[in-house]
Amino acid sequence: MSVKIPEALTCPIPKTDYDTIQMAHGAGGRLSAELVEKFFLPRFRNAILEKLDDQAVIDLPPGRVAISTDSFVVSPIFFPGGDIGDLAVNGTVNDVAMSGAKPRYLTAGFILEEGLPLEVLHRVLLSMEAAASRAGVNIITGDTKVVERGHCDNLFINTTGIGVIATHLNISAGNLKPGDKILLSGTIADHGAAILTTRKGLSFSSELTSDTAPLNGLVEAMTTICPEIHALRDPTRGGVAMTLNEFARASHVGILIHEERIPIQSGVRGACEILGLDPLLVANEGKLIASVPPEAADEVLAAMRQHPLGRNAVELGEVTAENTGLVVMRTALGTHRIVDVPLGEQLPRIC
Amino acid sequence: MSVKIPEALTCPIPKTDYDTIQMAHGAGGRLSAELVEKFFLPRFRNAILEKLDDQAVIDLPPGRVAISTDSFVVSPIFFPGGDIGDLAVNGTVNDVAMSGAKPRYLTAGFILEEGLPLEVLHRVLLSMEAAASRAGVNIITGDTKVVERGHCDNLFINTTGIGVIATHLNISAGNLKPGDKILLSGTIADHGAAILTTRKGLSFSSELTSDTAPLNGLVEAMTTICPEIHALRDPTRGGVAMTLNEFARASHVGILIHEERIPIQSGVRGACEILGLDPLLVANEGKLIASVPPEAADEVLAAMRQHPLGRNAVELGEVTAENTGLVVMRTALGTHRIVDVPLGEQLPRIC
Numbered sequence: 001m002s003v004k005i006p007e008a009l010t011c012p013i014p015k016t017d018y019d020t021i022q023m024a025h026g027a028g029g030r031l032s033a034e035l036v037e038k039f040f041l042p043r044f045r046n047a048i049l050e051k052l053d054d055q056a057v058i059d060l061p062p063g064r065v066a067i068s069t070d071s072f073v074v075s076p077i078f079f080p081g082g083d084i085g086d087l088a089v090n091g092t093v094n095d096v097a098m099s100g101a102k103p104r105y106l107t108a109g110f111i112l113e114e115g116l117p118l119e120v121l122h123r124v125l126l127s128m129e130a131a132a133s134r135a136g137v138n139i140i141t142g143d144t145k146v147v148e149r150g151h152c153d154n155l156f157i158n159t160t161g162i163g164v165i166a167t168h169l170n171i172s173a174g175n176l177k178p179g180d181k182i183l184l185s186g187t188i189a190d191h192g193a194a195i196l197t198t199r200k201g202l203s204f205s206s207e208l209t210s211d212t213a214p215l216n217g218l219v220e221a222m223t224t225i226c227p228e229i230h231a232l233r234d235p236t237r238g239g240v241a242m243t244l245n246e247f248a249r250a251s252h253v254g255i256l257i258h259e260e261r262i263p264i265q266s267g268v269r270g271a272c273e274i275l276g277l278d279p280l281l282v283a284n285e286g287k288l289i290a291s292v293p294p295e296a297a298d299e300v301l302a303a304m305r306q307h308p309l310g311r312n313a314v315e316l317g318e319v320t321a322e323n324t325g326l327v328v329m330r331t332a333l334g335t336h337r338i339v340d341v342p343l344g345e346q347l348p349r350i351c
Numbered sequence: 352m353s354v355k356i357p358e359a360l361t362c363p364i365p366k367t368d369y370d371t372i373q374m375a376h377g378a379g380g381r382l383s384a385e386l387v388e389k390f391f392l393p394r395f396r397n398a399i400l401e402k403l404d405d406q407a408v409i410d411l412p413p414g415r416v417a418i419s420t421d422s423f424v425v426s427p428i429f430f431p432g433g434d435i436g437d438l439a440v441n442g443t444v445n446d447v448a449m450s451g452a453k454p455r456y457l458t459a460g461f462i463l464e465e466g467l468p469l470e471v472l473h474r475v476l477l478s479m480e481a482a483a484s485r486a487g488v489n490i491i492t493g494d495t496k497v498v499e500r501g502h503c504d505n506l507f508i509n510t511t512g513i514g515v516i517a518t519h520l521n522i523s524a525g526n527l528k529p530g531d532k533i534l535l536s537g538t539i540a541d542h543g544a545a546i547l548t549t550r551k552g553l554s555f556s557s558e559l560t561s562d563t564a565p566l567n568g569l570v571e572a573m574t575t576i577c578p579e580i581h582a583l584r585d586p587t588r589g590g591v592a593m594t595l596n597e598f599a600r601a602s603h604v605g606i607l608i609h610e611e612r613i614p615i616q617s618g619v620r621g622a623c624e625i626l627g628l629d630p631l632l633v634a635n636e637g638k639l640i641a642s643v644p645p646e647a648a649d650e651v652l653a654a655m656r657q658h659p660l661g662r663n664a665v666e667l668g669e670v671t672a673e674n675t676g677l678v679v680m681r682t683a684l685g686t687h688r689i690v691d692v693p694l695g696e697q698l699p700r701i702c
Contacts, residue, residue: 028588029693052601053524054446054584055419057516060411068406069458069511073496095405107420109509111462145424147700151504156496158460160420160511165408173404233405237379250403342380349498 003120003154004078013122014038021116026146035144039121043129044108044139056141058105061164068095069160075349077124077154079198081190081209084157085127087285090214091236091351092161093135097216098232098288100171100223101163103135108142109158114149121155135214137161163216168227175230176251180319181297183290185218185304186211186312187263188240192282193271195350202274206267213286218309222290225303231291234284236351238341241280243289244327245341254323257339259331263312281342283350291319354471354505355429364473365389372467377497386495390472394480395459395490407492409456412515419446420511426700428475428505430549432542432560435508436478438636441565442587442702443512444486448567449583449639451522451574452514454486459493460509465500475506486565488512514567519578526581527602531670532648534641536569536655537562537663538614539591543633544622546701553625557618564637569660573641576654582642585635587702589692592631594640595678596692605674608690610682614663632693634701642670 016038024031041049048056070091077084089106096103108128112121132139190211197208215234223229231251235243240262248255264279272279286309292300297315304310320328327339367389375382392400399407421442428435440457447454459479463472483490541562548559566585574580582602586594591613599606615630623630637660643651648666655661671679678690 023699027693027699028593032588051523051525053450055417055450055452055512057415057417057450060416065409065411065416066406067409067456067458067492067511067513069460069492069509070494071460071462071496071507071509073462073498099404099406099408101406105418107418107511109420109422109460109511111422111424111507141418141420143421145422145507145700145702147424147504150501152507153498153502156422156462156503156507158420158422158509158511160418160458160460160509161406162418162513172402174402237383242379341384342378348374348378349496351496 005120005123011126013119016118019118021112021114021118021146023114023146026112026144032144039125040142043125046138046140048140058140063164063167066096066099066101066163066165067160068092069158070095071156071158072351073156073349074351075153076198079210080194080207082212083124083127085124086131087212087351088157088159089128089131089135090212090285092159093137093214093216094234096161096163097219098234099165100169100219101165103137103161103163103216105162106132106137106139107160108139110144111152111156112144112146113152113154114146116154135216169223171229171232173231173233173247173250176247176253176291176319177230178253178319178321179294180230180291181294181315182255182257182317182319183292183297183301183304184314184316185288185310187265188284188287189264189268189272189279189282191285192347192350193268196275196347197271208267208271211284211286213309215286215288215309218304218307221303221307222300226292226296226300228293228296229290232288234288236283236285239281239283240289241339242341244339247291248327249325252324254320255317255327256320257317257329259329261314261316263314280339283347356471356474362477364470367469370469372463372465372469372497374465374497377463377495383495390476391493394476397489399489399491409491414515414518417447417450417452417514417516418511419443420509421446422507422509423702424507424700425702426504427549430561431545431558433563434475434478436475437482438563438702439508439510440479440482440486441563441636443510444488444565444567445585447512447514448570449585450516451520451570452516454488454512454514454567456513457483457488457490458511459490461495462503462507463495463497464503464505465497467505486567520574522580522583524582524584524598524601527598527604527642527670528581529604529670529672530645531581531642532645532666533606533608533668533670534643534648534652534655535665535667536639536661538616539635539638540615540619540623540630540633542636543698543701544619547626547698548622559618559622562635562637564660566637566639566660569655569658572654572658573651577643577647577651579644579647580641583639585639587634587636590632590634591640592690593692595690598642599678600676603675605671606668606678607671608668608680610680612665612667614665631690634698
């Protein structure tokens, strides 16, 4: 296996007898314990994790609890703008946050390939540490398994996130109402374009970078201004098109969007053209779509634009009573087309 | 990839265009949705999962919350007594239960290999359904990723479990007290011996079967009789030896066990001898070890023996003030030896 590690380490790799992952690192014996003590604990240390019981015990404040799980298998594991580590933290933080919850805790399950350089693991853990700190969440329990060389691909990470929802919020894909405004927090297709150009070894005048970021702060700014937000979702796999179609079907409404309002970086647009990708179908990892009562839309949009992760937010369209279950786009030419969901993927293993 | 599917399906496989997993099944498009609608939902259906939001929203009763996560990579995925599906449910149910919590909810993250027969997935999901039903837990949210052929090994499953701990319980590996009795719920090494003999193609006069089972009912019976139980743990990877060593170190006590009291099936003993394994180091998936105040030990042991999963429970030994951090075994010959923790594994990928 060959992994290109992107930059100088900010923190030296712990000294160990082995340079690479051995089968015994996943077997629950002394080498497993060394991995926990030298690699995991120094990165994620907190009072709950430190107990090293087989389960974490937490006190949750009153409120409904939001739980989300995701396995991350992105390839390559290091890419411009991020790596599998911060992606695994941000991805689950965002899924929890899209219920309006404040994400508080993450679990982390690692599947490591025999022979993985410990430097790669260390680098990924440093990213997870930084991402967890930025999002304000603690990693409170975890698990490590090792499989033989050739039986996984470097490493896979599962994260499960837990957050608490303020009692006055009621945010769900099934809550869209005709008349709602559809807001989008920024440029589309950045993550997918960064992964695919890296994978294909394409170079562009400006490097395309993933937008991976934790959106819980942006969600908090939005729900503080407008607790009546109807729906939130981050358009990851399947892109903006998939999220809007899920909204339309779950709420039995139509959605009309306006092509000329879609924010997209010129480099990303160019990459998608060369690669034959529809940017509406390409994954994002630091963007959200909201359905907001019309009377609150301007205020929410203004709040989004004041947040660093919502500077390029736009009103993308509106929810309609007609075209139930469908997403329709008014094109730049003034025609209308249905924005459909692809049968499969455009991009495998983008997260 | 070749997978031996053990028995006739109790429920016919859903009709689909493909017989095997395609990359597109993991891409968030229409084939992903088909997998959810035809395979996952019919097995795990409940009001929370059905919403198909990117996160599950639950109401938890008052109490501390226990959370545990585990990734399962067992090989082979079907083995005598179980498969990766019920193992993934029972393993996490047990880790949650060992805090004294009542497990209530599970998340499930699947990493599937391109080309995996859908019949294999279906069979594993049927096992998960049966195991979740037996344990009384609901699977409330999930995730599916697909990686290219040769980049994982059939399928890997992560489960994260959530349970609520009654406020009067205080159970932790750090709570052992000198004088406590060490109770063991039944025969040791059954799971590891079943996996290894299957993997090596060994046959014995009687088939060895895994003990995979949900222990939450047994824990409830024990904590009802004796809320003062100090510690509980299921001796999985690293076996009874690892759990006892973890107890001794976390509580700064010694542990003395008696070799002639260790319950072990003769077939398992024979397999371990042939394979050169110390049964104390071999994984269990349906057993627990408890540290109990001496005055309550007889009553707890009696309660364990009345439970189907504790019929062969024994008092294995006691907690001592001397030999801090060590586990000592009085052998059948009357000598004493230290029961140490292995450097690595005896058995890779047993769970």
